[in-house]
Amino acid sequence: MDRFLFLTFDGLSRGAVYAAFALALVLIWRATRIVNFAQGAMAVATAYVAYSVADATGSYWLGFIVALLAGLLLGAGVERVVMRFVDHSSPLNGVVVALGLVLIIQGVLGMIYGNEFRPATAPFSRDAFEIGGVALLSRYDLFVFAAVGAVVVLLTLLFTRTPTGLRMRAAAFAPDVSRLLGVPVGGMLTLGWALAAAVGSLAGMLVLPTELGLNPTAMDIVFISAFTAAVVGGLDSPIGSVLGGLIVGLLLSYISGYLGATVAPMAVLALLVVVLLSRPDGLFSRSSKARTA
């Protein structure tokens, strides 16, 4: 039972990061119908910037803030310079361009920083507290929950309580109708990419200290788990992506804990295949058939 509790809390902590990363994927999918396969590489790029700043200044938190700002800028830049010009006549076009971006970003990072792993430090202890003799959560886990929770709350408020959020949702649902209503659709797309990339950067900063460290390809495995989370929750459903992240985190934790870490990646892929075959719209997605009524 103790082991089960530990694995559950560990899975929720890991799942919270996948949730944030999946949320970033869903934000872009809803607005552009593109799965941003470059999300992981973009997050790593901003993490390198963050750790460079942290190394130079000695302040982790300054690096952390710089990572989020760099995410905003990189997301906006990728949309304005690359993705805006993708021919949307085939969904594959966006996928191919995004994969091309991955190669470019990882190549450039390798040239600048090298391909060896560098340590990614955590701002809080990762040693778990013991409650009733059971090791449950670390300070770092609490930080992860708080950071992801804050992002979910802020995004929810943005999209439901502000005119800008309403316009972003409108632009994603029906661009031409939105234009007629005065919505600057291009600007909303840029803002959506910027926000998504910043959320991806946050997820990267949260997950890297729990992995092997910083490396141009460090987020590849995380991307697969987060992509599975987004598909499980439904690529059209922000809430679904959060729930999907928690489900994938728990699954990975239980499989790693009971069957061994080497089985976990296969379990994620198996979950992805099962959901795609049985509920391709995701477990929590409303039907995406009618985007306009």
Next chain:
Amino acid sequence: MSTDPRTDPADTTDQGLALHHITVRFGGLLALDDVSLRITPGHIVGIIGPNGAGKTTLFNVICGFVTPQSGALSLDGKPFSPRPHHLNRRGIARTLQGVGQFGGMTVLENVLVGARSRKPEADAWEALERCGVAEHARALPGSLPYAKRKRVELARALAAKPRILMLDEPAGGLDADEIRWLADLIQDAKTTVLLVEHHMELVMSVCDEILVLDFGKPIALGTPAEIRTNDKVAEAYLGAAA
């Protein structure tokens, strides 16, 4: 028609929207052929014609979705190059033939997207009340009957408090009671209205003047009474035998 001040492109003294010798071609198809029209502020102007006459193309030119091969538009006597996302701030709102609402957003959120003033909530609620759909504010548009969704579409346009309201076949799919309600709404709109519509009774009852298009060409412009007795209009609608 060239001496008619309502269509004379040389007359730039009037306020409001004007189209000057607009011509649009889609490949080999002449969709609009030298169409000129001056829309008097506060008037309700109907644009009618058989299917394929160019009515919606004319709307699309005014909205910037279609760029004419020749001709120009003016607003308040100044050149006007419409771009869709600038229309709202220029005081022009348009409804669509299909209902075109954002399916995943509530009725209130749909209408809020159209509101542009500093008090969007108040404008949205006022428009919803005016269109009789305030009670459905928290519902998703897709859950409402078609007639109610048409009302939501009208509310979304009215929430912008437009100086020019463009209605593209607003009576389509509505029953007689709904069309009577629509006629009252249009007449009480207290704004300039451009109305593309096939429902002749509605057009004749609410419009101050009517432009008739046939194969993209303007064939008549006049009051409802003048249009009713115009031989060219009868011929366009009923064929040469008329």
